[in-house]
Amino acid sequence: MNPSDRYEVVVQGKPQGPFSLDELRAMKLRPTDFVKPVGHPEFKELREIETLSKALNIAHQSTQPQYFASMDMRLLSTAIDYFFAFCGYAVLAAIYLGGTANTPTRIPTLLMGLALVPIFKFVACVILEGSRKQASFGKILIGVKVTDEQGKPIGYGKAATRNLAKLVGVITLGIGFLSGFFDRRQQCLHDKIAGTLVIKDRLI
Known part of the structure; x- marks a missing residue:
């Protein structure tokens, strides 16, 4: 993870950002908040993104796939x-x-x-x-x-x-x-x- 990366965060159901890593720290995000690096196709729970959760001192926890192609x-x-x-x-x-x-x-x-x-x-x-x-x-x-x-x-x-x-x-x-x-x-x-x-x- 590059410290200069920018991230989008889902706030009250709407994507907002981009935010820097320091800005994410100030937001005091929860492990279940949805985040994604700018340019990535989908949001994930913060706890699922290993490098980012580690940078924000949040325990990493992988989640099983839940959405399957019909x-x-x-x-x-x-x-x-x-x-x-x-x-x-x-x-x-x-x-x-x-x-x-x-x-x-x-x-x-x-x-x-x-x-x-x-x-x-x-x-x-x-x-x-x-x-x-x-x-x-x-x-x-x-x-x-x-x-x-x-x-x-x-x-x-x-x-x-x-x-x-x-x-x-x-x-x-x-x-x-x-x-x-x-x-x-x-x-x-x-x-x-x-x-x-x-x-x-x-x-x-």
């Missing part, structure tokens, strides 16, 4: 991810068409090349969900991210496990995905296998 949000993010993956394939297809003569094999080759779309999506999801972003392109655009069951980043290994486990949903003819509708935390089968959650920003 299935329609997850479906939308998946559709966006496939769109970006298809765009990547379209670029390669254009390069291929520009470099080949008009032969009978062009159309079959392009059709077989469509198999690259889910591969592109898989690679992008593993890289992005395992990164500090914690979210694929689609999840970033709709404001959700992937965490472990304690709300922490999952890393590349767990991201790979999560996305490989989606094959179980395909093998079960979609039942593995639909199971998320009946789960309190909206966990699909691949999330349960990998020990992950898809969470959204707090409603504040």
Whole structure:
């Protein structure tokens, strides 16, 4: 944490600030007051932000995720991810068409090349969900991210496990995905296998 950082605080239900660290000290905030560094996407309880709570002499206390992405949000993010993956394939297809003569094999080759779309999506999801972003392109655009069951980043290994486990949903003819509708935390089968959650920003 940089002493020059600025913070916003929810006061009487409304975000106020930005405030400096010294100004926060003077405000005598409670552990349950909502705070966020300027530029961050969501407010958190002060006690949840380890470095800031320590600077303000407040006991740090992690909180389990409470706000989960609904299935329609997850479906939308998946559709966006496939769109970006298809765009990547379209670029390669254009390069291929520009470099080949008009032969009978062009159309079959392009059709077989469509198999690259889910591969592109898989690679992008593993890289992005395992990164500090914690979210694929689609999840970033709709404001959700992937965490472990304690709300922490999952890393590349767990991201790979999560996305490989989606094959179980395909093998079960979609039942593995639909199971998320009946789960309190909206966990699909691949999330349960990998020990992950898809969470959204707090409603504040």
